[in-house]
Amino acid sequence: MRLDNLSGRRERRLPIAAVVRLKVLEREGAIECEREYEKTYSDNLSAHGARVKSTHPWHPGEQAEIAPLSEESPVRAEVVYCQRLDDKRFFIGLKFPKGKVPWAVLKRFDGI
Numbered sequence: 478m479r480l481d482n483l484s485g486r487r488e489r490r491l492p493i494a495a496v497v498r499l500k501v502l503e504r505e506g507a508i509e510c511e512r513e514y515e516k517t518y519s520d521n522l523s524a525h526g527a528r529v530k531s532t533h534p535w536h537p538g539e540q541a542e543i544a545p546l547s548e549e550s551p552v553r554a555e556v557v558y559c560q561r562l563d564d565k566r567f568f569i570g571l572k573f574p575k576g577k578v579p580w581a582v583l584k585r586f587d588g589i
Contacts, residue, residue, distance in 0.1 A: 490521035502540040527571045535559045
């Protein structure tokens, strides 16, 4: 019995560490300073999702905006998981619901 469909991923993730801007779009009880971009980096990327380091915990279902620091447009994403690394760092899994993301960094490394 194959369990590939349980992984939730459409394709492999590329181990690309790219500097990105990460922003909370909707969070209950969020204060204005939390709505600023967090400059951070990705652990891996694909055209349909990313794993990104963050300085605060996120909850599945929260909406985020993410973009490489280059000139590329931000993309809306949904948080699918949050993994605690230590007291001040977390890895979050993001899903891009609008289809493929046309970021140059993905094209360069995967020929998308």
